[in-house]
Amino acid sequence: MFTLVDLVQPDNLAEAYQILSDKRNNTILGGCAFLKMGSKRIGTAIDLTNLNLSYIREQAGFIEIGAMTSLREIETHTQLREYFNGVLPKSVHNIIGVQFRNGVTVGASVYSKYGFSDLITALLALDTEVELYKGGRMLLVDFLNKPHEKDILVKVWVKKNNRKAAYLNLRKSASDYAVINVAVSKLDDQWTIVVGARPSKAAIAVRASAALSKGKLSVEEIEGAAQRAAEELSFGTNARGTSEYRKALCQVLVKRGIMEVLHANQSDN
């Protein structure tokens, strides 16, 4: 059962962070959907509602997304549906339902580094940074690789550029966690291939991305890159699929992702 002892709504981040650090079981609240499923007894729950962290805004070449922004806002945001071929809205499209996405937050989704995350996979294929209250601003990839430290995710920065991107996934049923998800993007000649729900957290297939960036994008090269991605990344087994199946899917979806980005590029040029 979900229990908490106290709930506070601090007026500034410093105070929020102070309370968070005070006790081990003090906890930041996002939309509570995930927290609610746990049985951990929360000491002081910290509600960030008063900190105006729900926004998607564009400035200085970046799109800033506040931690308390809901996934539904990502999904319906007019510009986000345009940028990067709408990869961010697409990535959250399948998560449970509209009411659910109206409640759950970007901050929690990114901070929690869920292995199954659809959003992280898509963000990782873009030029994304996160801003932590204590840890400061860093690349998303660095954040994902950093050991867990209690902090507050304040916002996500996505560099506004001409990246083309695609997001693909395979689910056993429409509102399940993904068996695997893939995001592929291309900026100028540089490709990024990301695979998530392996089922561990999303990672960039560095070598496959590099190889693809160097080549001429022949069918063989594309298939080779897809195969390389499947080989360089590790896959695990859980109730949704075995590692072997994930590996095979990775290859198929990466290939399709690359093709989709190429098509997007062509239709743009």
Place this chain on the structure above:
Amino acid sequence: MQIKVTINDKLVTWDVEKDEFLADTLRSHGFLSVKKACETSCCGLCTVWVDDKSVLSCSILSLRVHGKKITTIEGVPKEAEEFARILTAEGAEQCGFCSPGFIMNVLAMKNELVNPSENEIIHYLTGNLCRCTGYMGQLRAVKTYLGVVEG
């Protein structure tokens, strides 16, 4: 702790526990249309509106709706009845347990989307599970309600 909310256009003050969720608060105050069918935010039966947006009342801490406007199906009787007439004429309320949450989301959709396509309708309503009807009758009812012509 106390919260002040506008529930179905009435301003009220309620005592709530710190870890109480809105669905339970609403039920304990007699808004029994609000149903729950899961603990994992998956079913949509508990759908109500907070500030006119569909949300899962099972997953929102009551303290966090302080100062907000809450709407349950009891608060939109005319609209609910209008749609329920179509739904029941179709026979698409079977056990009816999922219907109030479903209707709230249908009404929210009507307010939010302009001329939605069949796929957009299905997408909007995906978070509302129903084990009885197989969804087809609900879809026919929604299309009738929105005047979507058979494509």
Place this chain on the structure above:
Amino acid sequence: MKSVGQSIRKIDGMAIATGKPVYTQDLATPNALVVKILRSPHAFAKINSIDISRAEKMEGVECIITFKDVPAGRFTLAGQSYPEPSPYDRLILDEMVRYVGDEVAIVAAVDEKTAFQALKRIKVDYEVLEPVLDFEQAVGHSTVVHPEEDLSCNFDIGLQKEKNVASSFTEEVGDVEEEFKRCDVVVEGVYYPQAQSHAMMETYRAYTYLDHTGRLVVVSSTQIPFHIRRQLARALQIPASKIRVMKPRIGGGFGGKQTGSVEVFTAIVTLKTGKPAIITYDRKETFSCTTSRHAMRLKVKLGADREGLIRAIDMEVLSDTGAYGEHAATVLSCVGHYTLPLYNKTRAVRITGNAVYTNKMPAGAFRGYGATQGTFALESTVNSLAEQLGLDPTEVRLKNISKEGETFLTGQGVLLGSTSLDRCIRKGKELIGWQDKFPSREIGQNKVRAVGMAVTMQGSGIANIGTASIEIRLNDDGNVTLLTGATDMGTGCDTILSQMAAEILEIPMENIIVSAGDTDTSPFDPGSYASSTTYVAGTATIKAATELKKKILEQGAKFLGVSPEDAEMNGLAVRSVSGEQEIGLAKLAELTILGAGKLQLVGYATHGSEVSPPPYVAGFAEVEVDQETGKVELIDYVAVVDCGTVINPNLARMQAEGGIAQGIGMALYEEVRYDELGKMATNSFMQYKIPCRKDIGKVRIAFEESFEPTGPFGAKSIGEVVANTPSPAIVHAVYNAVGVKINHLPITSEKVFLGMQKS
């Protein structure tokens, strides 16, 4: 007909759709004690000791019950007519716990929080025993799930508890082995339909209190009020006359609520404390501590001649009944009952089977009741046969299916009263576009589309066992009350029965009050299961209404001074045939029932059927399979239904669409899984995925009416038969798409992918 055959809105439709407080939990008083259960963390264990002292002392804890505090007599929770053919293998709480989730202690407290805290303070010392988790290893396992001496059964159902066999079954007509020798083609297959969860939206719940005479009142979300009363009387060892069970609106049942999963826990609390109490299972308990469909292994062998006439069928069934034997014997026997009669060109058929105990959640009744599993296995094998013979599978069906007026081998000479299955098949072919689409076609981008099909049957009520009684009375104001024990769970039977009564009485439905599901006031009805309500209770309704109408006409004729033959109904009045005189029902009632009349007019009937006429479905699936990933997408599902006369087209369609969707869930998504220690892994809607709106493609229903001579207005049943075709039809379609035959449900993309790798 004015009422019958019309898509009339359900009489409770607007109330339930708009959220009126009409379900069990809505009716409980706020001060009811909250009942929670402490459950076994072990799949099999003996309780050495329980220490409740720390919990008992807590403020707000009203009572804690352990196995030491419950009556000693064993019982079954199966909702079946007495004497039940299920083993009496339960106690309210037992010293042995037989699955993860089995009940260890009952706690009642003033609120939920206190109850949960109390649960945490109970200390139990277990002797952990080795469980039987694999049902294929159960027979002869060194662990005996039910070693107790006092286990019993009303019938010989083949129970051999020392071997973990809850029930065994054999039926054979002709010599199967000999017949196979004569067949030109013999095909075999082994099939594994999985355990499925009912997953009704309203979880299990019951509210109990003592009334002004000290009787126990049980308000429960149940399909079986009368059986619950009897179960409680036996379990609690109190007279049934001290118990009243009422069923309010129900948020779905599907057979789950044909087992008394919760009532006994809150009833015992109310008896011990004298206070109102409510138990509300959460989703996790609903998934892991109630019942599911029986998982089975079915070996099917089918023999046919070159023309495709099926001559011999042999089925061997192993059914997993889990920790307790509710419905074990009957579900097992229904596997054959509801499949073998489909095809009657056979010369020999045999079905043998065991239902075995394991240390998992018990299986129970679930829409389809053995027919679902049997259909999956038999129809998949018939599809293999068609392929071997190079025949169109629809043609093989048309050649072999039983026709009107015919008998079948296991049918003991009973003639088939009605079937339009041949028309259903033809219509289904047309709707799905079989001619163009069978078996498959490539559509580019590594996608293939293909179609598949299956047929099925069920019963309508249980022949010679199921009965229903209906009372219809004329009220003092000229309205009519229909009393029934049938239990509407959203299925619409309150509406269907009043449609029938209105038709016979020739009055508008608005003038009929339905009073249902209350053991104090309703005439006996076993409850809504076995697809019995429309067929059995419907016929009782016609009889009762006919009797009442006769009485009304007689009484009316008296007042009009004409002979009863010269009187007829005219709206809410009786008039002379000549049309000259008329007396309104209100006046007639006033003069008859009040004051000097001294005569309450009542129509009353009990009906039971000697046959259980089968409804049929021909199901057709079109799928799209991704050849690179194995992903299966259901594009279109057509089900053509023969339920006899369609009493209410909309409600029938909704039953069909819902049943098909549940079948699609079983075919593609749903699976009750356990971890290696026997703990259920699929105990939430996130781990157990019922289909959502995007998962079912397009489902289309058509009706091909037949006329069942023994049915009310020619009707049969529809509630269950609709659940059976999706698994075999979709498996068939996937096979036709990519040549991979899935025998282990559900069909997952990974299984299809692996199959493609192999071939």
